[in-house]
Amino acid sequence: MQGEFSHVPVLLRECIEGLAIRPDGIYVDGTLGRAGHSLEIARRLTTGRLICIDQDEAAIEAAKVRLAEYMDRITLVRSNFSAVGEILRELGIAGADGMLFDLGVSSPQLDDAERGFSYMHDAPLDMRMDRRAALTAHDIVNTWSAEELKRILYEYGEERYAGAIARSIVRAREDAPIGTTLQLVEVIRSALPAAAKREKQHPAKRSFQAIRIAVNDELGVLEPMLRGAVKGLNPGGRLCVITFHSLEDRIVKKTMQALAQGCTCPPDFPVCVCGNKPKVRIVSRKPILPGQDEIMDNPRARSAKLRIAERTEFEWKED
Secondary structure (H helix, E strand, O other): OOOOOOOOOOOOOHHHHHHHOOOOEEEOOOOOOHHHHHHHHHHHOOOEEEEEEEEEEEHHHHHHHHHEEEEEEEEEEEHHHHHHHHHHHHHHOOEEEEEEEEEOOOHHHOOOHHOOOOOOOOOOOOOOOOOOOOHHHHHHHOOOOHHHHHHHHHOOOOOOOOHHHHHHHHHHHHHOOOOOOOHHEEEEEEOHHHHOOOOOOOOOHHHHHHHHHHOOOOOOOOHHHHHHHHHHEEEEEEEEEEEOOHHHHHHHHHHHHHOOOOOOOEEEEEEOOOOOOOEEEEEOOOOEEOOHHOOOOOOHOOOOEEEEEEEEOOOOOOO
């Protein structure tokens, strides 16, 4: 297992540059994780403040140790990042100067076999990022219909054998509940043709991704979070978002583009009547990708993409 304090966060230099940190500014790390990004932000603050959000209690507790030297300028909040606007209001913060969101499952969650995120270690089927949540991977695998299983496997995992895997799961659970990660791996493997089993990618990777996304409603909270984050930024404040798969990146890209759009009136209108103004300026037209050196040092960075937007002067009133 990777040592807790040897963790190097993904696209660290690019995120720090993208946030354009001011020593007296207010910043939000909406996905605390191992606190690698938070540590570098906090080091650059003097009179400023950093709000660190994570729904995982283990991440909050670990951050108290890793960020101990800088706790005079840090507030830890256990919550889902979709509540970022509410969190800022409760803390009495009118606006932040930058926000960072590093999406997806964090390294400690993957490395902790007991959490049930990994298809490489045997553990109870869980996959909850927030252990206070009711829905688990066990519930989905053992109670959802074949149609619902097929839908999430195809939509969230982009699994081309979604139907066969869903049917295999339903057949297997008729004998006894599927209780562990490796039991599920074998059920998935049994549904795949020989050619698929020989692929470089682990045969259960896409299915585990899909189930994890469904358990934590990762895609459902993404657009509201992005809009709430932009509302919570001061003019000129930066929003940095790291994604790790195409579904997340597509939502981030489309939401940023929608927020950057100005007048939507037909081109033959003599004057604007819609009143729509750009709420952000997109800083990185194309996603920023990790370099080969980073990928060699940290293979998990391979699929990472960073997008950056900057809040405009437009006063965003409630929709």
